[in-house]
Amino acid sequence: MPSSIVDQFIEKSAAVNNENYLMSKNELTKIIKPDSYANIPAINLYKDIQIEKNGINKAFIQADYGIAETGTIVLNSTSEKLRMASSLSEHLIIILPESSIVEKLYTIEKYLREKTKQTNSYIAFITGASRTADIERVLTIGVHGPVKMSVFIINDL
């Protein structure tokens, strides 16, 4: 029995040490901390904060797509603040509408073409928190960017 696309996404996302949660829009609204960076168009929540060298604690950012076969989220990071928030937060929390999860990597081809036809764009495929195995091939998570990543899959979006 083939697992659903959501199941596949969660499996792959968990394999790169992401925490994955399924929840409703309402439940999401209750969880979000008011003082963290947020960019969640689906529930009209935007919170901009100062981001400097030391980074920020958490960032709640809505992704454009999720790719099930690799556990990847696709984020339009053209906005500099959003980009900084996603690269300099200790804990990156992605808000992923269930309806935006696709199965295959190649499905994003059209989106890439459309977005990059514009004058400028910066699209990020993110699969887990920043990692390295450069020292004796021992895997360490949290090199330059986030040390932790969570994905909140919103099942009624």
Added chain:
Amino acid sequence: MNSFKDSINSKLNDEVLYNNLKNFATSYKKSRSAALTGLDFENLRMEINNRRTYSPDYLETLFHRFKNNAEKAGAKVYRAKTGTDACRYITEVCKTHNTEYIVKSKSMTSEEIRLNDFLEKENLKPVETDLGEWILQIAGEHPSHMVMPAIHKSREQVAEILSKFTGRKIDKDNIDEMVKIAREYLRDYYFKAGVGITGANVAVAETGTIATVTNEGNARLSTTIPPVHIVLLGYEKLVEDFKTALDIINILPKSATGQDISTYVTWIKGCSPSANNPTGDKEVHYVFLDNGRLAFFQHPEFREALKCIRCGSCANICPPYEMVGGHVFGHIYIGAIGLILTALYHGEDKAKDILKLCIGCKACSSICPAGIDLQGIISKLKVITGERYGINPVKKTIHSTIIPNTGVFSTALKTASFFQKPLIAADGKHLKTLPFMPENKDFRTLPAIASDFFTEKFKKHYKKQPDFEKKVLFYPGCAVEYFYPEMGEALIKILNKAGVKVDIPKKPVCCGLPAIASGDGKSGKKIIEKNLKQMGNPEDYDSYLVLCPSCGMAVKEEFPEYTADKPDSYKLSADIAQKTLSLGMFLKKENISLNVKNNAKVTYHTPCHQKRGLGFSAEDMLEEILGNNFVPLEDSDVCCGFGGTYSIDFAGISSGILDKKIENIRKTEAEIVVTDCPGCIMQIEGGLLKRGINTKVIHLSEFIENNLEIM
């Protein structure tokens, strides 16, 4: 050559390197295999290869498409002819912005042109942000691998480097702490730097977009914080469209690290908003590097090397690389592709020695996700540098004068077989330790030269075979002719039982591979022409059989290649090539049923030139026949380390590779190792005998004759 040999020896004695690379090789194979599950790798790499074959004109078209899109978006595009040209342009941009620090994400292209050295001479401070590269930078060293630059370092060594740099005491076992220190320092640099420099994994012409691929996220930060972004890339990074770009992004991490996808894939088009830049937008420069690429795009064979996607798998799978690491097996680029790119970008002179490190096992050609026949190109470059820089004079004499002259060669060996008598060991088939053999080359018990050569035996005993309708021509090759005639005899007996008549060439002539592999193309060609005169008429033979797959490969590939300029000879060699099979392949083709006669526990070593040359392995066949008596050999298709004269020229590497093969054989606890290459037998049997290990090594032909019966 002396300092080259010295550097090899010092690496062979580097225990940290040995363990790191050996452990990596095992885990890499497993994770790559897992990542490729469900993917038709062969099909995908063929597609990628086909789609990236550009004519020089089309490449220009792609470039201009990219350039137009990039410039419309406000970016600057510069065409750098040479490395120095690129370095100068980049320096000027940095100086214009008055920056002291520059952050860099990993770029092999920047290593190729030694960009950091140039920038430092201009009093600029480039900081590598990839953890492995940064550690090496502060240690004053260079990377030894394209994907894991510091794989040659132990945690103790890294702790020492960081300790010296930071002035702090660092616990050698606390890798988390070391990574945290790097995070702290590098975070600082991202904000201090006025310019970020990256490479690009692909440059998509259809919209003027580049993609960078990292696990650390250092390319993201390098392209986000500083107000200026410089992209240094070779023309070969250009692809037409996002489909091809995604093909590369798809296969790259699976081949490089065995991951489904890298943690960060970043697609950048134009000039993103940048608060640090007074204009509000990032200033973006694309520096396209030539450095020889545009010329090589015109070369029918070398342009294949430009399809490399920098995955590093040709290093990961290379047995000699595993023994000596990237500081020896390469120059700036490492691994199999490194030998080639060194010749193309850094000059034949820099490549001539390291090209010799290739053992010819073809593992690289079979693993390359870009579909490049790496070993084929290396082989050509060896002939080219051989012609230019000369070949070992002793080898040259042997290949050009002695071997092609059958009379002289046979007489020499006959004489040797007579004089070796006092050196023959108790078993009558091998030599005792040779008194004049240097200790570091004495890692195998060698076979004695046969007292009766194969062709002589054939003429004495096998001329009168029954007149079967089906005929084959058996090409013995030097190993069977002079050392292992009994293998050839076994073949004749087996085939006669199966109703097949066996002819042989009138006189024994070497296939030419030893000459070609040593870089002597001329002698190779001479001897190939000599062979063709006595291979009979392909119309008369069902198949041409070999017991030595290296000879088989020579007949299939080198014979047509070296007669390409003569239509008659070419047609003959192509016809013969089509019919060339190993014994195992012939038995399978003829559907000859075999039954096992006894209970011996058997394992199988797959010769490189069987699986990756002739395209067949007898493993499945043996497993089917032997059932529970068959034990699969771990890394069966990894080279045994023979490589012909390689085992003498680079004895240390050869014996190191053999050690690993023997370790795997011991793990099977098999009584018999079957293989179908006399060279492998010479190597593996020689190594086992030297160590006093009882396991028998036997050719498939003799195994079938002794242990199986034909139905």
